[in-house]
Amino acid sequence: MPTYPKSAEIFRHNRRFIPGGVASLNRAVQPEIAFAKGEGAHVWDLDGNRYVDYHAAFAPHFLGHNDPYVTDAVMSVLRSGASLYGSGTTELEGQLAELICRHVPAAESVQFLNTGSEATCQAIRLARAATQKDHIIVMQGGYNGWHNDVACNLMTPLDVIGPRVSSGEYPFIPISAGIPRQHQELVHPVNFNDLASVEYVCQKHPVAALIAEPILQNVGIIKPDVGYLEGLRKLADKYNFVLIIDEVKTGFRHGIGGYAKIAGVTPDLVVFGKAVANGYPIAVLGGKKDLMDLFVHPESSKRVLLAGTYNAHPVPTAAAIATIERLLMNDGEVYRHVERLGQEMQDGLEKILADLGLKAVVARQGSAFCIYFMDHGPKDWHDLAANHDFGLDQDLRLALIARGVYFFPTATKQCSISFAHTDDDIAFTLEQIEQQLSAMG
Numbered sequence: 388m389p390t391y392p393k394s395a396e397i398f399r400h401n402r403r404f405i406p407g408g409v410a411s412l413n414r415a416v417q418p419e420i421a422f423a424k425g426e427g428a429h430v431w432d433l434d435g436n437r438y439v440d441y442h443a444a445f446a447p448h449f450l451g452h453n454d455p456y457v458t459d460a461v462m463s464v465l466r467s468g469a470s471l472y473g474s475g476t477t478e479l480e481g482q483l484a485e486l487i488c489r490h491v492p493a494a495e496s497v498q499f500l501n502t503g504s505e506a507t508c509q510a511i512r513l514a515r516a517a518t519q520k521d522h523i524i525v526m527q528g529g530y531n532g533w534h535n536d537v538a539c540n541l542m543t544p545l546d547v548i549g550p551r552v553s554s555g556e557y558p559f560i561p562i563s564a565g566i567p568r569q570h571q572e573l574v575h576p577v578n579f580n581d582l583a584s585v586e587y588v589c590q591k592h593p594v595a596a597l598i599a600e601p602i603l604q605n606v607g608i609i610k611p612d613v614g615y616l617e618g619l620r621k622l623a624d625k626y627n628f629v630l631i632i633d634e635v636k637t638g639f640r641h642g643i644g645g646y647a648k649i650a651g652v653t654p655d656l657v658v659f660g661k662a663v664a665n666g667y668p669i670a671v672l673g674g675k676k677d678l679m680d681l682f683v684h685p686e687s688s689k690r691v692l693l694a695g696t697y698n699a700h701p702v703p704t705a706a707a708i709a710t711i712e713r714l715l716m717n718d719g720e721v722y723r724h725v726e727r728l729g730q731e732m733q734d735g736l737e738k739i740l741a742d743l744g745l746k747a748v749v750a751r752q753g754s755a756f757c758i759y760f761m762d763h764g765p766k767d768w769h770d771l772a773a774n775h776d777f778g779l780d781q782d783l784r785l786a787l788i789a790r791g792v793y794f795f796p797t798a799t800k801q802c803s804i805s806f807a808h809t810d811d812d813i814a815f816t817l818e819q820i821e822q823q824l825s826a827m828g
C-alpha cells in the first residue's frame with residue numbers, strides 16, 4: 388500500500404487546530420490524503436499522485452473540477468467590482484431565480500441559501516408553518532443534512548435497526564449527539580419505496596411534511612419503484628402534508644429540472660444544491676408560491692424567517708448561472724456525454740463481474756453509479772444492509788485508490804462521472820477494477 392508522507396504531515400499539523408484535522412467530519416476517512424489540485428476529471432494529492440476522481444467532492448463537480456466556463460464567470464464577476472452588499476437585491480440573483488423557475492416545474496419561486504442543509508431546514512420549517520403540524524417523515528437510508536430533524540437513520544447497522552418494519556416506522560437513530568429527545572419524537576423514519584408505512588405514520592400523527600431524495604443517492608443508487616413518487620404525491624394530497632423532494636444530489640446531475648421532473652411528479656417544495664453551481668456553495672429552495680410566500684406573510688406570526696448574511700453571494704450565484712448555461716448548451720451535450728460514459732462504465736463493469744462470476748449488480752442513473760455486491764439491486768436500506776458485501780466493497784475502494792482511481796472509501800457511496808471524464812478515463816478505471824477484482828480472487 389502506498390504511503391502519503393506529505394499528506395500525513397498536513398494532517399498532523401491540522402489536528403492540532405481542527406478537531407479531527409478536517410473541516411467536515413464526513414471527510415475523515417482512511418487513507419488520509421490531503422488533496423492539492425483538481426482539474427477536469429482528475430485530482431492530485433500533496434505527494435504528487437494523480438487520481439481519476441469519481442468522488443467529485445460528494446457530487447457537486449458535475450462539469451468537472453474547475454470547469455473553465457464556470458471559472459471565467461467567477462473571475463469576471465470578481466473583476467466587475469461586484470461585492471456582497473447585504474442590502475437590497477442584485478441583478479444576478481434575479482437572473483438565477485428566473486433561470487431556475489423557467490426550468491424547474493416545481494419552482495414557482497425560489498430562495499437561495501448556502502448549503503443543502505440550510506435549504507432542507509427551511510423547507511421543513513415552511514411546511515410546519517403552512518400546515519400548523521409538527522411531525523415529519525424521513526427515509527431510512529436517506530440523507531438530508533445535519534440539522535435536528537434529519538440527522539438520523541442513514542447507514543444504520545442491521546443489528547441496530549432490527550427486523551424489517553412494514554407497515555410501520557423505524558426508531559429514530561440519531562447520527563449526531565445533541566438532538567433533544569422531544570424533538571426526536573416528531574421525526575418518523577420509514578423505508579424508501581414503502582407507501583404503506585407513510586400511510587401508517589399519517590394515521591397516527593399529524594404530519595407536516597415528508598422529505599425524501601427521489602433516488603437514495605447517499606447509499607449508492609436506490610431508485611424509486613414505478614409509481615412510488617406518484618404515490619407519495621397522492622398521500623401528500625390525502626393527508627395534507629407538504630411533499631419535499633430533496634434534489635441536492637439528483638438535481639441538475641440527472642436533468643435541469645431535477646429527477647422529479649423526469650418522473651413527472653411535482654413536489655410542493657424542492658431543494659437543490661451541489662451540481663447546481665459545480666462546486667460553489669449555493670443551495671436553492673423552490674416551490675409553490677403560496678408556500679414560498681410564507682417568507683413574506685404580512686402577519687408576523689405566520690411569517691417564516693429567511694435570513695443569511697451570505698445568501699446569493701455574487702461568486703456562487705455567478706457560478707450557478709454559468710453552470711446552468713453550460714448545461715443548456717448544444718441541446719443537452721453534457722447529459723449526452725455523461726450518459727454515454729455511464730453506459731460504457733456499466734457495460735464494462737457488468738462484463739468484468741460476470742466473467743469473474745461475482746454476485747454483483749451495477750446500479751446507475753446517468754452519470755451516477757455504484758456496484759452492489761449482492762444478487763439484486765436493493766429496494767431500500769434494509770435490503771442493502773442485509774445483503775451487500777460491505778467488506779468486499781470497502782477493500783475494492785481502498786485498492787483502487789492505490790491504483791489511481793478515487794472511489795470514496797466508504798462502502799456503498801455513489802460514484803460520479805463528470806462532463807470532463809473521457810473514454811480513456813473510463814477504460815483506465817475498468818482496467819484497474821478488472822485487475823484488482825481478479826487479484827482478490
Ligand SMILES: Cc1ncc(COP(=O)(O)O)c(C=O)c1O
Binds near residue numbers: 503505635
Ligand atoms: C440529498 C442531500 N440533501 C442534503 C444534503 C446536505 O447538503 P450540504 O452538505 O450542502 O449541507 C446532502 C449532502 O450530501 C445531500 O446529499
